[in-house]
Amino acid sequence: xxxxxxxxxxxxxxxxxxxxxxxxxxxxxxxxxxxxxxxxxxxxxxxxxxxxxxxxxxxxxxxxxxxxxxxxxxxxxxxxxxxxxxxxxxxxxxxxxxxxxxxxxxxxxxxxxxxxxxxxxxxxxxxxxxxxxxxxxxxxxxxxxxxxxxxxxxxxxxxxxxxxxxxxxxxxxxxxxxxxxxxxxxxxxxxxxxxxxxxxxxxxxxxxxxxxxxxxxxxxxxxxxxxxxxxxxxxxxxxxxxxxxxxxxxxxxxxxxxxxxxxxxxxxxxxxxxxxxxxxxxxxxxxxxxxxxxxxxxxxxxxxxxxxxxxxxxxxxxxx
Amino acid sequence: xxxxxxxxxxxxxxxxxxxxxxxxxxxxxxxxxxxxxxxxxxxxxxxxxxxxxxxxxxxxxxxxxxxxxxxxxxxxxxxxxxxxxxxxxxxxxxxxxxxxxxxxxxxxxxxxxxxxxxxxxxxxxxxxxxxxxxxxxxxxxxxxxxxxxxxxxxxxxxxxxxxxxxxxxxxxxxxxxxxxxxxxxxxxxxxxxxxxxxxxxxxxxxxxxxxxxxxxxxxxxxxxxxxxxxxxxxxxxxxxxxxxxxxxxxx
Numbered sequence: 299x300x301x302x303x304x305x306x307x308x309x310x311x312x313x314x315x316x317x318x319x320x321x322x323x324x325x326x327x328x329x330x331x332x333x334x335x336x337x338x339x340x341x342x343x344x345x346x347x348x349x350x351x352x353x354x355x356x357x358x359x360x361x362x363x364x365x366x367x368x369x370x371x372x373x374x375x376x377x378x379x380x381x382x383x384x385x386x387x388x389x390x391x392x393x394x395x396x397x398x399x400x401x402x403x404x405x406x407x408x409x410x411x412x413x414x415x416x417x418x419x420x421x422x423x424x425x426x427x428x429x430x431x432x433x434x435x436x437x438x439x440x441x442x443x444x445x446x447x448x449x450x451x452x453x454x455x456x457x458x459x460x461x462x463x464x465x466x467x468x469x470x471x472x473x474x475x476x477x478x479x480x481x482x483x484x485x486x487x488x489x490x491x492x493x494x495x496x497x498x499x500x501x502x503x504x505x506x507x508x509x510x511x512x513x514x515x516x517x518x519x520x521x522x523x524x525x526x527x528x529x530x531x532x533x534x535x536x537x538x539x540x541x542x543x544x545x546x547x548x549x550x551x552x553x554x555x556x557x558x559x560x561x562x563x564x565x566x567x568x569x570x571x572x573x574x575x576x577x578x579x580x581x582x583x584x585x586x587x588x589x590x591x592x593x594x595x596x597x598x599x600x601x602x603x604x605x606x607x608x609x610x611x612x613x614x615x616x617x618x
Numbered sequence: 619x620x621x622x623x624x625x626x627x628x629x630x631x632x633x634x635x636x637x638x639x640x641x642x643x644x645x646x647x648x649x650x651x652x653x654x655x656x657x658x659x660x661x662x663x664x665x666x667x668x669x670x671x672x673x674x675x676x677x678x679x680x681x682x683x684x685x686x687x688x689x690x691x692x693x694x695x696x697x698x699x700x701x702x703x704x705x706x707x708x709x710x711x712x713x714x715x716x717x718x719x720x721x722x723x724x725x726x727x728x729x730x731x732x733x734x735x736x737x738x739x740x741x742x743x744x745x746x747x748x749x750x751x752x753x754x755x756x757x758x759x760x761x762x763x764x765x766x767x768x769x770x771x772x773x774x775x776x777x778x779x780x781x782x783x784x785x786x787x788x789x790x791x792x793x794x795x796x797x798x799x800x801x802x803x804x805x806x807x808x809x810x811x812x813x814x815x816x817x818x819x820x821x822x823x824x825x826x827x828x829x830x831x832x833x834x835x836x837x838x839x840x841x842x843x844x845x846x847x848x849x850x851x852x853x854x855x856x857x858x859x860x861x862x863x864x865x866x867x868x869x
Contacts, residue, residue: 418676419676490713492709492711492713493716494674495671495674495707495713496709496713496715496775497715497725497729498671498674498702499669499702499706499707499709500702500703500706500726500729500730500778500779500782501699501700501701501702501703501726501729501730501782502699502725502726502730503699506729510725510729511715511725514716514717515715
């Protein structure tokens with residue numbers, strides 16, 4: 299008597315197991331396809347980045363091999379005479395970028411602090427869309443405005459010409475502001491309200507609370523904001539090409555160097571790529587500049603990553 | 619016994635919503651006053667009205683008087699920053715700054731410029747001793763405060779609050795995020811602190827109020843239903859509502 303129910307049970311369990319097995323197989327297949335597609339998308343991104351880098355290397359490396367390094371990093375950029383010294387271009391990029399950072403970082407951070415910590419809600423509602431619009435203006439339009447409106451102003455300040463590194467810095471600062479503002483505002487927003495409450499409850503003023511508690515707590519986000527702003531400034535081409543005067547010379551060291559025309563690395567590539575013979579040394583050198591830009595951006599990103607990583611791991615160590 | 623804080627006909631509004639209705643209460647100096655009641659009864663709002671932390675919320679309005687040593691803290695000539703130095707606060711969740719233990723305690727003396735007249739190290743040490751934390755952290759003052767356990771973090775917050783030498787300490791459910799042992803430590807500490815400070819504590823936990831306080835006020839729907847010596851209030855409550863709440867029939 300007792301065997302029947304047992305065998306019945308066994309039957310039931312066999313059936314249900316095979317059903318589960320079938321369903322498992324169906325989900326597995328479905329999962330497999332989805333997973334495969336996601337993996338393909340992810341891997342292809344890496345693959346394409348790798349290809350770009352290989353291409354850059356193939357086209358650019360000859361410049362480093364064929365031109366003596368002394369000359370390559372030398373002070374003369376006269377492609378027609380076969381002189382490919384990229385030092386003036388690097389100096390140009392450096393001056394314009396540093397100028398932009400000096401203008402944009404304090405302005406961007408204070409704007410973010412105002413928006414995030416001080417402005418009443420109605421003002422924030424009005425100001426934030428404006429900043430988003432600012433980030434949407436095409437760089438060529440800003441470059442045009444810079445050329446028509448900003449350059450004459452700079453010339454009136456006493457520069458020999460309006461098309462100077464400073465003009466480029468101003469424009470670049472303006473272009474990197476939306477990035478800096480919105481990312482640092484996010485970072486401030488992420489600071490727990492409890493920190494502000496604690497500081498205020500001790501008797502700190504609003505400014506002391508911001509300076510001594512909120513800003514240090516948001517530091518990693520603020521670093522990212524500044525780094526991305528710098529990245530935006532280094533990579534920008536069109537607007538800078540229009541307002542910096544495009545003279546591949548090294549301005550004499552000193553505070554006046556901001557008010558000299560310069561030529562950046564990006565502007566050089568954009569200006570000369572169209573008229574260069576493919577495969578020539580000039581062509582290779584332009585790609586070589588591309589490699590250097592790539593390495594600079596990589597360095598900035600990894601420094602930012604390092605700073606942020608160090609910060610967050612220290613903080614994570616403390617949480618339970 | 620001397621009154622430290624006298625609250626007279628106090629009303630408080632969030633926009634159109636009246637959160638506190640005609641509160642009258644005298645808080646005794648160097649005593650622990652507990653405020654109990656169900657969630658949303660207004661006890662935390664009342665606590666935050668005593669150092670005007672509610673001012674940070676837009677659209678709030680206060681009526682009536684809160685007299686601290688006889689001076690209404692809602693008078694227009696009162697400096698809120700000054701008030702908050704005299705009336706410190708410890709919050710529900712431990713909220714040390716993401717800085718070192720030392721910097722947390724030194725924060726108040728630094729922002730208030732107290733460090734100039736004295737030795738900052740000495741002030742930090744005194745405050746940590748006052749919060750019964752010194753022995754546990756004296757060898758790692760410069761390590762991140764967030765590496766402490768929650769009970770230590772809460773005592774650090776107490777040390778941070780007493781570092782500016784306040785007269786009153788407000789505690790908003792200071793033990794709700796702590797385990798029973800850490801809770802008992804904080805309660806011991808409160809009794810210790812009551813020698814030098816006036817303490818007002820909001821708590822969900824009626825046993826805590828009964829154990830740790832001298833005076834208890836029971837809040838219900840924005841009103842102070844009953845206020846009495848703790849022993850008296852728990853042994854023979856005068857109001858039916860109080861009795862129902864403390865015996866667990868309401869709330």
